[in-house]
Amino acid sequence: DARVTQTPRHKVTEMGQEVTMRCQPILGHNTVFWYRQTMMQGLELLAYFRNRAPLDDSGMPKDRFSAEMPDATLATLKIQPSEPRDSAVYFCASGLGDRGADGYTFGSGTRLTVV
Amino acid sequence: AQKITQTQPGMFVQEKEAVTLDCTYDTSDQSYGLFWYKQPSSGEMIFLIYQGSYDEQNATEGRYSLNFQKARKSANLVISASQLGDSAMYFCANRSGNTPLVFGKGTRLSVIA
Numbered sequence: 184d185a186r187v188t189q190t191p192r193h194k195v196t197e198m199g200q201e202v203t204m205r206c207q208p209i210l211g212h213n214t215v216f217w218y219r220q221t222m223m224q225g226l227e228l229l230a231y232f233r234n235r236a237p238l239d240d241s242g243m244p245k246d247r248f249s250a251e252m253p254d255a256t257l258a259t260l261k262i263q264p265s266e267p268r269d270s271a272v273y274f275c276a277s278g279l280g281d282r283g284a285d286g287y288t289f290g291s292g293t294r295l296t297v298v
Numbered sequence: 299a300q301k302i303t304q305t306q307p308g309m310f311v312q313e314k315e316a317v318t319l320d321c322t323y324d325t326s327d328q329s330y331g332l333f334w335y336k337q338p339s340s341g342e343m344i345f346l347i348y349q350g351s352y353d354e355q356n357a358t359e360g361r362y363s364l365n366f367q368k369a370r371k372s373a374n375l376v377i378s379a380s381q382l383g384d385s386a387m388y389f390c391a392n393r394s395g396n397t398p399l400v401f402g403k404g405t406r407l408s409v410i411a
Contacts, residue, residue, distance in 0.1 A: 218401075231398050286345030287345070289335075
């Protein structure tokens, strides 16, 4: 089965450090999403790309978060500097954005802990 | 803006019984889709079932079916013959056209032997 690959699976870092999370979407999927999951807020959309172009990043704190898609096989989410409130599970998902019936395929997530 | 409401934080069901997980949605769009995902304790998000707003029949996928009531804006998930492996968080989600999925807060289902 095709899958979305996220690295790392777990990351513990100190406050103030830079964190980079990576995602390899499914080959052929033209839309890539970054979601954050916390107990309090649930699943929140941070940003998404279609055909590698950023479409919406309004869910991200702009001063510390950045999302890029340098090529079709790699999406990155960076946090600099990280803060304890960024502790969460970050999911990458990919799909075919122009087909309504397609559910997204999610990666396994990166569990981030900022101490 | 789209909004998904799941009013049941937690549910219990006896093994082999059926269970209904509630989901209501709020959208002004005429064309939209409703999705259910399962998140077991391992953390991955697993796509279960889809219902389009213009679909006349309720969607079914194996033991999963979606009770779609358009006028009431509800899209409840029905799991028949519950199994212990069904214990997980279940998320309802909505999208309109090409927009991203908007998720509800989820319902934790526990299946009891």
